[in-house]
Amino acid sequence: MELILASASPRRRELMGYFGLPFTIIPAPGPEAPPKEAEGEAGRTAWYLSLKKARQVAQAHPEALVIGADTVVGINGQVLGKPRDEADARRMLRMLSGREHQVYTGVSLVRYGVYPHVDSYSDTRMETTRVFFREMTDAEIDAYVATGESMDKAGAYGYQGRAGMYVERIEGDYYNVVGLPLCLLGKMLAEAGVKLY
Numbered sequence: 001m002e003l004i005l006a007s008a009s010p011r012r013r014e015l016m017g018y019f020g021l022p023f024t025i026i027p028a029p030g031p032e033a034p035p036k037e038a039e040g041e042a043g044r045t046a047w048y049l050s051l052k053k054a055r056q057v058a059q060a061h062p063e064a065l066v067i068g069a070d071t072v073v074g075i076n077g078q079v080l081g082k083p084r085d086e087a088d089a090r091r092m093l094r095m096l097s098g099r100e101h102q103v104y105t106g107v108s109l110v111r112y113g114v115y116p117h118v119d120s121y122s123d124t125r126m127e128t129t130r131v132f133f134r135e136m137t138d139a140e141i142d143a144y145v146a147t148g149e150s151m152d153k154a155g156a157y158g159y160q161g162r163a164g165m166y167v168e169r170i171e172g173d174y175y176n177v178v179g180l181p182l183c184l185l186g187k188m189l190a191e192a193g194v195k196l197y
Contacts, residue, residue, distance in 0.1 A: 001194060002064040006057040009152075011160070012069060015180040019189070019196060026061070028053035028068065042074025043104045043126055045081075050106030051124045058110040065121070065192060068108040071179045073155030075101040080155045089145045089156035096155060097166075098135040103155070103177045104128050107185055109192050123188055127181035129172030131159070136166055 005016050008027035016023055030052065054068025073080040075095055083089035105127045113120030136144075144163065150156035157163035159170075159177045175182045190196055 002061075003194070004057055004061055004064045004066045006053045006066050006068045009069075009179055011158075011179045015175060015178065015182060016067070018182060019186070021194070021196070023067075024064075026057050026066075028056040030056050042072045042079045042102065043106075043128065045079055046070045046072045046104040046106035047124055047126050048106070050108040051110070051122075054108040054110035058112045062112045065109055065111045065194065067185070068110065069105055069180055069185075071103060071105040071154045071176075073101055073103055075099065082152055082154055083150060083156045086145050086151075089150040090141050092156040093136060093141045093144065093150070094138075096133045096136075096157070097141070098133060100130055100132050101155070102128055103131055103172075105176050105179065105181055107181065107188060109188055111192075121192060123192065125184060125188060127173055127176040127184045129170055129174075129176045131170050131177060132168045133166050134168045140166070 003021055003023040004026050005012060005023050006026060006028045013025060049070035050068040053070065054066045058066040080092050083092055106124060108124040109121065111121040144150060147162060149158050149161050159167055170177060173181045173183060186196060
């Protein structure tokens with residue numbers, strides 16, 4: 001069975017490689033905008049966008065099993081996606097400093113059959129991890145943003161990179177914070193009939 005990862009994320013590409021399965025990278029073409037009913041709800045936003053990405057790619061690749069994923073950060077009812085610019089990244093990091101937040105990743109598997117736009121297989125699930133940041137000074141925030149590491153990541157930080165020094169602890173799946181919850185995805189792939197070993 002052909003596997004396609006509908007993501008341009010280098011982190012997801014690396015994590016997907018841990019399964020040891022052949023797969024193709026085909027990023028979803030559409031904008032990452034949630035529907036009105038999901039706005040302001042981090043979990044629903046990630047769930048919806050992961051399914052949207054998988055369906056967009058599956059439409060052009062029938063019979064392939066397409067994996068879509070989307071990660072967002074939620075804090076006090078606010079959704080933090082990727083920052084628009086450095087000022088937005090600094091704003092997000094100030095919000096996270098010294099506080100707990102949640103990282104949500106929606107994961108979707110979609111396969112279209114012979115009928116276009118009709119799922120012959122569809123499964124979407126959610127992983128949530130609690131993340132606790134230590135207090136960051138303005139100088140630390142400025143220095144971190146200046147590295148450029150925050151610009152393509154939900155919540156403006158990469159736990160697997162330099163931002164790891166600001167995370168006191170997490171509760172939940174580490175790989176979820178990086179962008180692809182491996183345990184959840186492994187279960188989903190196995191249930192979809194993919195031989196992992």
